[in-house]
Amino acid sequence: MPWPTTRRVIGTKVPRLDAPYKATGRAKYSFDINREGMLHARILRCPYAHARVKSIDTAAAEKITGYRAQHAFVKPGAELFFAGAEVIAIAADTEEHADDVLHAIRVDYQELPYLVKEADALRAKEGTLGAPSNVTVAGDFVTNNFEKLAYQGVAQPVEATYGIPVICHQCLESHGLVAEWDKEQNNLTVYASTQNVAGLPPQLGQYFKIPATRIKCITWYMGGGFGSKFNPGPEGIAAAVMARAARAPVKLMLDRAEEVSVGGQRPSAAGTIKIAATKAGDLKAFEADMYGSPGVGNGATVNFREMPYVYSGVPNLNIKTRARVVRLNIQTARAMRAPGHPQMCFITDQAMDDLAARLNMDPLRLRLRNLPPNDANAVKTAPTSLNAVRHTIYTREIDIARKLSNWDKVWHPPGKSDGPIKHGIGMALHTWGGSGGPNNDVKVTISQDGSVLVQCSTQDLGTAERTVLAIVVAEILGLNPSDITVEIGESQFGRSTPSGGSTTCPGTAPAALNAATAARDAFLTAIAPRLPGTPQVGDLSIEPGRIRIRGNETPIPWRQACSRLGQNTPAVGNGNWTQGLSNRGVGGIQIAEVKVDTETGVVRCTKVVAVQDCGLIINKQGCESQVAGGVIMGVNYALFEEAIFDKNTGRQVNPDMEFYKLGGIQDMPNIVVHMMDMPERGVIGIGEPPTISTAAAIGNAVFNALGVRVPHAPYTPERVLAALAGRKAGN
Amino acid sequence: MNDSKDQGSGLSRRDFLQGSSVAAAATALGAPTLPGLAAQPGGNDKAPPAMGPAAVRITLNVNGVKMTNRVEPRVTLLDALRNYLNVTGCKRVCDRGTCGACTVLLDGKPVYSCSMLALEAQGKPIRTAESLVQGEKLDAVPAAFARYDAQQCGFCTPGFVVAMKAVLEQNPKATPAEVEKGLAGNICRCGTYEQMRDAIYALCNQRRS
Numbered sequence: 030m031p032w033p034t035t036r037r038v039i040g041t042k043v044p045r046l047d048a049p050y051k052a053t054g055r056a057k058y059s060f061d062i063n064r065e066g067m068l069h070a071r072i073l074r075c076p077y078a079h080a081r082v083k084s085i086d087t088a089a090a091e092k093i094t095g096y097r098a099q100h101a102f103v104k105p106g107a108e109l110f111f112a113g114a115e116v117i118a119i120a121a122d123t124e125e126h127a128d129d130v131l132h133a134i135r136v137d138y139q140e141l142p143y144l145v146k147e148a149d150a151l152r153a154k155e156g157t158l159g160a161p162s163n164v165t166v167a168g169d170f171v172t173n174n175f176e177k178l179a180y181q182g183v184a185q186p187v188e189a190t191y192g193i194p195v196i197c198h199q200c201l202e203s204h205g206l207v208a209e210w211d212k213e214q215n216n217l218t219v220y221a222s223t224q225n226v227a228g229l230p231p232q233l234g235q236y237f238k239i240p241a242t243r244i245k246c247i248t249w250y251m252g253g254g255f256g257s258k259f260n261p262g263p264e265g266i267a268a269a270v271m272a273r274a275a276r277a278p279v280k281l282m283l284d285r286a287e288e289v290s291v292g293g294q295r296p297s298a299a300g301t302i303k304i305a306a307t308k309a310g311d312l313k314a315f316e317a318d319m320y321g322s323p324g325v326g327n328g329a330t331v332n333f334r335e336m337p338y339v340y341s342g343v344p345n346l347n348i349k350t351r352a353r354v355v356r357l358n359i360q361t362a363r364a365m366r367a368p369g370h371p372q373m374c375f376i377t378d379q380a381m382d383d384l385a386a387r388l389n390m391d392p393l394r395l396r397l398r399n400l401p402p403n404d405a406n407a408v409k410t411a412p413t414s415l416n417a418v419r420h421t422i423y424t425r426e427i428d429i430a431r432k433l434s435n436w437d438k439v440w441h442p443p444g445k446s447d448g449p450i451k452h453g454i455g456m457a458l459h460t461w462g463g464s465g466g467p468n469n470d471v472k473v474t475i476s477q478d479g480s481v482l483v484q485c486s487t488q489d490l491g492t493a494e495r496t497v498l499a500i501v502v503a504e505i506l507g508l509n510p511s512d513i514t515v516e517i518g519e520s521q522f523g524r525s526t527p528s529g530g531s532t533t534c535p536g537t538a539p540a541a542l543n544a545a546t547a548a549r550d551a552f553l554t555a556i557a558p559r560l561p562g563t564p565q566v567g568d569l570s571i572e573p574g575r576i577r578i579r580g581n582e583t584p585i586p587w588r589q590a591c592s593r594l595g596q597n598t599p600a601v602g603n604g605n606w607t608q609g610l611s612n613r614g615v616g617g618i619q620i621a622e623v624k625v626d627t628e629t630g631v632v633r634c635t636k637v638v639a640v641q642d643c644g645l646i647i648n649k650q651g652c653e654s655q656v657a658g659g660v661i662m663g664v665n666y667a668l669f670e671e672a673i674f675d676k677n678t679g680r681q682v683n684p685d686m687e688f689y690k691l692g693g694i695q696d697m698p699n700i701v702v703h704m705m706d707m708p709e710r711g712v713i714g715i716g717e718p719p720t721i722s723t724a725a726a727i728g729n730a731v732f733n734a735l736g737v738r739v740p741h742a743p744y745t746p747e748r749v750l751a752a753l754a755g756r757k758a759g760n
Numbered sequence: 761m762n763d764s765k766d767q768g769s770g771l772s773r774r775d776f777l778q779g780s781s782v783a784a785a786a787t788a789l790g791a792p793t794l795p796g797l798a799a800q801p802g803g804n805d806k807a808p809p810a811m812g813p814a815a816v817r818i819t820l821n822v823n824g825v826k827m828t829n830r831v832e833p834r835v836t837l838l839d840a841l842r843n844y845l846n847v848t849g850c851k852r853v854c855d856r857g858t859c860g861a862c863t864v865l866l867d868g869k870p871v872y873s874c875s876m877l878a879l880e881a882q883g884k885p886i887r888t889a890e891s892l893v894q895g896e897k898l899d900a901v902p903a904a905f906a907r908y909d910a911q912q913c914g915f916c917t918p919g920f921v922v923a924m925k926a927v928l929e930q931n932p933k934a935t936p937a938e939v940e941k942g943l944a945g946n947i948c949r950c951g952t953y954e955q956m957r958d959a960i961y962a963l964c965n966q967r968r969s
Binding site: 044045047048049051052053054055056057058060061063069123124125199200201202203250251252253254284285490491492493650651653654655657658659660661662685686687691693694695697699700702 | 832834835839842843846848849850851852853854855856858859861888889890892893896898899901902903905906907908909910911912913914915916917918921940941943944945946947948949950951952953954955956957
């Protein structure tokens, strides 16, 4: 069944159903689970950026009051590659005793050479991660005849370097879980802070060599997931191992220092860009030499094939890119809200503005002139795909953002702002996938008392997923979302895909549509023979709050109709994701305004306009909240966030919240969100795209304010003042 | 429930620290270099009464209910509430007085419950976010959070709600800017500030009209 063409609930602003529980502290997060006789666990971690474990002595620790269990992650002789690497976990009867036990463990290490700064690793003669060098080439790409064609007939090219540091996920609810085995030690229940409720049982089952069906994962509420919570992690395994050994439930949630230093990082990125266009502003050449650090991981940090970001589809553009991976003795990168994209956007879009300045062009016009065209082939074969409509979408979005930001009046040439506090405005474009997929089961149950229950194992990361399911089911059954009871976050409800890549709404909303439709049909089929005049099922239709029988003037109220169901025979509908109801590929534009105090170097972001498409909107309120939240995360990325590593100790100096800065409410701009509703495209995810272009837009706004590029984010006073003085900022 | 004689609330943190082990929750990263267990209590007769390290009985007045349990003197108010009394609306996030997720009202004033000892909170009324609902009827502050979608993951939300409640109780005529100032000690990671502002404007308008 396709999406209804007239929509009563879908696309409206629906307050999230669980807000009253969240706002009064009644929502139970994994961190809040307290089980009878529960033990508390902690992990001892390597304090060195690179070391070999010589010995682990737990004799004294085991004598401490309350000690109950331990789980060693490594044996003596093991080589550990970053400060924070797990050594041994312990469990005790109270958190206080767990601290005591932890502090009584003696571990001897042999310290080894390490590298924690990109610049040092690029210069180093030897590797510190088991390979000859910490620097590898992830890949390169060049268009045909680049050297011959690239700079023919161009105005003077612009060459500059831009950079943005490693940042940390900083989930407010840290990683971890509560593990509890049943009395026979056969069945395991974990209350986990995870983005992957249905995926944890098979992962844990593999470790314990038991069927996934004997493991249950519960995540009623989870306090923040941005791509770092897809598996139980060493902490989850340790909790479950010790729970079995001690025959008692074990809670192991990371503390803040652990959460920041091992709970996930977004890789740094730096790029030297050479960009050129004709005098009229047609892009001709884009060269990028990029590097970034995934920490001890070895994955690429940006996609060299996607550069220049958004503009790679520009016809006749000569492109030459190279990406290097600079491995460091710091925690490994994990996916973080649109992995790679904020960095690629940051590097590309700032070069675009520098080019516009060189050409004396308004950067908005330069972008309009160089938008990738709608792909003629895609228009024929896949008319709702992004490639078929990208030019149309970006053009419309830029036009709306231009009006909402009053761009034509507010923009001025770079540096042309009076007084010591300079005003600036800048923009950037982004794109993302956000497709749904199979393996999402939704079950809808209509009962005799008129109640409707929706069940799915999926998780709510803060996206109002419960409300998404309720909206879709309410639409089909003629009810209000608040009439629907939604149960999510329990693995026994069936299959669901992990919440990553902005896939949850486009994965589960179609499944909810199919389940609600099946439940509706089962319901009408069951009650038809029991209604006055025993109508045919085809004579029944659902209207808001009631059932209409064709030819009968008086509709039957919902509850009354439901009362015809048998007491133990509710109407049940099961549904899974099906093709055609969701889609992938969005555009998006953001325009940021800043005020930069040239005497103190303080940058304040005053306004951000965000225009975003996501196909068919399910909950307009939820979408707007996601977009504003993405913008705020981007403001933090541009102005405040940086994981700072000390080359003398090899450790992060700010694994906390006081020196790892996140903005408060007073630091945040006025945010204007405009949602494009494009129902013909189907449902597309919204979680990631709106955080991609904010930092790039702010970087451009700072450039517009000062007339000088601050090359490296975050735009701290020191970096701003250094750029104004024409010198290089310290590290 | 008759435990007031067990511990007065007149004991200073310094006195307490002299007779107990290290109170601060230390990072496990630094474990190998941190001090071990403190010396056993006892010794000088003239010293203030040593407490701990063993658990002592405490009574806290939480949301109008007297709750009792045995906790070690080093336990923070936050940990006593969460781990020993199962009052989990206040959240542990930074655990060192930066993020505000643990904010509770102590005698009507907002405090970071991670940054005071449970012992110190005895004898004073403590209110958490859980007190801001009667049956299913929400207090105006959480109601505004719900109506304007001022929460996403929601882990920071109870702290914000309590801090906002404190501002509005202390100054019922507070302007939106004054309310924002009162929230300066709270941090949200999902980015709910824009929707929170909608809630603040609505609350301030309600009070003015």
